[in-house]
Amino acid sequence: MKLKGLSVRLYNITFHIHTVSGIVISFALYVIFFAGAFTLFKDEFYQWENPASRQSLGKAIDYDEILYKIKQLNPSFDLSEDITIRTETTQAPLVQIYGHLIVSKGRPEQHYNTTYYPQTGTFSKDEKTTVGETLYRLHFFDHIPLIGRFLSGFVALFFAFAVITGVMIHWQNIFTKFNGFSLKGSLKNIWTNAHTVFGLLGLPFQLMYAITGAYYMLSFLVLLPVVFVFFGGNQQKALQVILPDRVLATTKDALVTTKNLKISSLLDPIKNEHNNLKLQYLQIKHYDREDGTLLAALDNTKTFAGSGSVAIALRDGRILSDNLPGKKGYAQSVLPGIARLHFATFGGLTLKIIYFFLAFFTCFVIISGVLLWKEARNKKIYNDKQKRFHHSTTMCYLAISFSLFPAVAILFNAELLVHNMENHVFWVQTIFFVFWLILTIVGLFASTEAASTRLYLFLGGLCSVAVPITNGIVTDDWIWISCAKGNYYVAGTDVFWLFSGLLSLLIAAKMKLKDKKVTESLF
Amino acid sequence: MPAKNEYLSTKRQRALKITAGLIGGYFLAVAFQMMISVLIPYRIEVILTGAFSIFMLWVVLMITAFLARSGWMIWGIYLFCFLVCSIIVFFFK
Numbered sequence: 001m002k003l004k005g006l007s008v009r010l011y012n013i014t015f016h017i018h019t020v021s022g023i024v025i026s027f028a029l030y031v032i033f034f035a036g037a038f039t040l041f042k043d044e045f046y047q048w049e050n051p052a053s054r055q056s057l058g059k060a061i062d063y064d065e066i067l068y069k070i071k072q073l074n075p076s077f078d079l080s081e082d083i084t085i086r087t088e089t090t091q092a093p094l095v096q097i098y099g100h101l102i103v104s105k106g107r108p109e110q111h112y113n114t115t116y117y118p119q120t121g122t123f124s125k126d127e128k129t130t131v132g133e134t135l136y137r138l139h140f141f142d143h144i145p146l147i148g149r150f151l152s153g154f155v156a157l158f159f160a161f162a163v164i165t166g167v168m169i170h171w172q173n174i175f176t177k178f179n180g181f182s183l184k185g186s187l188k189n190i191w192t193n194a195h196t197v198f199g200l201l202g203l204p205f206q207l208m209y210a211i212t213g214a215y216y217m218l219s220f221l222v223l224l225p226v227v228f229v230f231f232g233g234n235q236q237k238a239l240q241v242i243l244p245d246r247v248l249a250t251t252k253d254a255l256v257t258t259k260n261l262k263i264s265s266l267l268d269p270i271k272n273e274h275n276n277l278k279l280q281y282l283q284i285k286h287y288d289r290e291d292g293t294l295l296a297a298l299d300n301t302k303t304f305a306g307s308g309s310v311a312i313a314l315r316d317g318r319i320l321s322d323n324l325p326g327k328k329g330y331a332q333s334v335l336p337g338i339a340r341l342h343f344a345t346f347g348g349l350t351l352k353i354i355y356f357f358l359a360f361f362t363c364f365v366i367i368s369g370v371l372l373w374k375e376a377r378n379k380k381i382y383n384d385k386q387k388r389f390h391h392s393t394t395m396c397y398l399a400i401s402f403s404l405f406p407a408v409a410i411l412f413n414a415e416l417l418v419h420n421m422e423n424h425v426f427w428v429q430t431i432f433f434v435f436w437l438i439l440t441i442v443g444l445f446a447s448t449e450a451a452s453t454r455l456y457l458f459l460g461g462l463c464s465v466a467v468p469i470t471n472g473i474v475t476d477d478w479i480w481i482s483c484a485k486g487n488y489y490v491a492g493t494d495v496f497w498l499f500s501g502l503l504s505l506l507i508a509a510k511m512k513l514k515d516k517k518v519t520e521s522l523f
Numbered sequence: 524m525p526a527k528n529e530y531l532s533t534k535r536q537r538a539l540k541i542t543a544g545l546i547g548g549y550f551l552a553v554a555f556q557m558m559i560s561v562l563i564p565y566r567i568e569v570i571l572t573g574a575f576s577i578f579m580l581w582v583v584l585m586i587t588a589f590l591a592r593s594g595w596m597i598w599g600i601y602l603f604c605f606l607v608c609s610i611i612v613f614f615f616k
Contacts, residue, residue, distance in 0.1 A: 012530035013531065016530075161582050161585055164582060168586075212575065226557070229612065
């Protein structure tokens with residue numbers, strides 16, 4: 001079945017802008033999708049990266065006690081300022097507290113963050129681990145100062161551009177392309193088919209990520225004009241109207257009180273009433289004042305519209321606003337909806353695994369697009385200089401993209417290998433980026449795309465297999481021991497790396513055999 | 524298989540189309556969204572929808588800019604539409 005296609009002129013233009021936008025963003029987009037795919041499981045592998053947290057949740061945690069303890073340890077902790085508490089989960093059984101220090105009037109605000117380990121009752125101010133955080137920040141280029149975020153935002157926007165122009169190109173034969181995958185024909189045919197088929201299979205997923213990604217990094221482009229035109233440039237006023245559930249008003253001169261109700265006594269009735277909802281975080285304003293408020297964000301991670309929040313007055317437990325699931329309108333659901341699509345938090349682990357595979361399909365579409373770009377230019381009308389340029393660009397892109405696989409495995413290894421070092425986060429990140437650079441340079445010496453792919457599969461395979469071994473040696477939590485302990489998050493992370501490592505080594509070995517046959521048949 | 528050059532535009536036309544798509548497209552997308560928000564009685568809802576719809580519209584306008592025959596023409600069209608939207612926003616806000 002054929003649909004009406006573009007005219008010759010429009011087809012050529014669309015084709016050209018698709019190629020140019022695609023080739024420019026390709027390796028940046030690969031990095032975003034690759035790092036992003038791992039970031040989906042940031043919470044799930046948290047216990048792996050932080051051995052101190054490998055404990056199960058004990059009895060219910062008393063948040064008031066935590067705040068008093070912090071105040072005792074650090075008298076300049078400001079109980080009247082905004083405090084955010086990220087509550088414990090089964091994945092990460094610890095409590096993170098983000099607050100402020102008391103500063104004299106007119107001085108800039110000072111932040112105070114700390115992590116509470118409920119099993120030992122201890123606090124730890126330093127950031128102890130970084131794998132999840134590094135990959136998370138890498139996926140929006142946060143390590144590039146100033147422009148990194150905008151850069152990733154525009155990569156996302158041009159990704160949307162490439163996706164839509166891609167659909168326009170293939171519109172006419174879109175039904176036959178859907179099952180047009182074949183490994184026959186020339187290299188160019190194989191890459192073309194792979195690019196089209198996987199592009200089509202992942203189309204909704206890719207378009208969703210292009211748009212939601214652009215929103216996260218470029219939301220100021222949408223919000224600024226609104227604030228400027230409708231609210232006369234008053235950002236606070238705009239936020240109060242647009243996101244009323246996030247902004248709770250307090251007055252500056254409210255009286256200090258010690259009679260506010262306990263947080264747990266306010267949370268318990270809500271938890272009992274909605275036992276399918278899990279606590280995500282708490283936002284406290286004026287904890288020790290008469291007009292103090294508590295905002296509890298709760299979530300049912302098995303349904304799409306399952307997130308919401310409820311605000312309570314600390315003085316008498318009065319409900320100030322109720323935006324729990326089922327009570328939210330469209331306006332309160334748009335931004336949480338975008339978040340759920342982007343972070344895959346509405347269908348449990350299965351959904352995340354589907355997302356993970358779709359993200360790798362996308363990586364494959366990107367790489368096959370680059371290879372196709374090169375093969376399509378392997379023609380007589382291009383002179384040698386142009387052909388060398390096409391080849392070296394492709395090799396460079398492949399090196400940057402594929403070396404990320406061993407580099408991420410090295411990142412996991414490094415986290416545990418330099419476990420108790422001073423400046424741990426700095427060293428782990430340095431190891432990651434330096435190795436990524438070295439691995440990229442190594443790959444540039446490969447002569448063909450196949451050789452470079454095989455090299456990275458081999459290196460990536462070795463580094464991956466090393467991950468569970470490193471974990472076993474450093475923490476004694478070998479896969480079977482984690483399983484016996486029932487710590488499936490740690491065991492799962494190890495099994496994933498072991499499996500992907502063995503698979504990569506197997507593919508690398510197979511590739512070698514195939515190449516040998518070719519050379520043998522040649523001589 | 525690469526696109527045939529005879530269908531692609533000259534450097535100057537290309538510069539016009541790129542700026543029309545990127546800059547004109549952005550302002551038109553935002554102005555259009557705002558116009559809808561003042562014309563129908565769900566202002567906050569429409570503004571929040573803009574979180575994703577503005578980016579979609581922007582991308583579509585970027586593509587249309589390239590499909591146009593003349594870069595001047597598309598700049599003119601975008602500018603005109605932007606002005607119409609802005610006037611409506613100004614009077615109905």
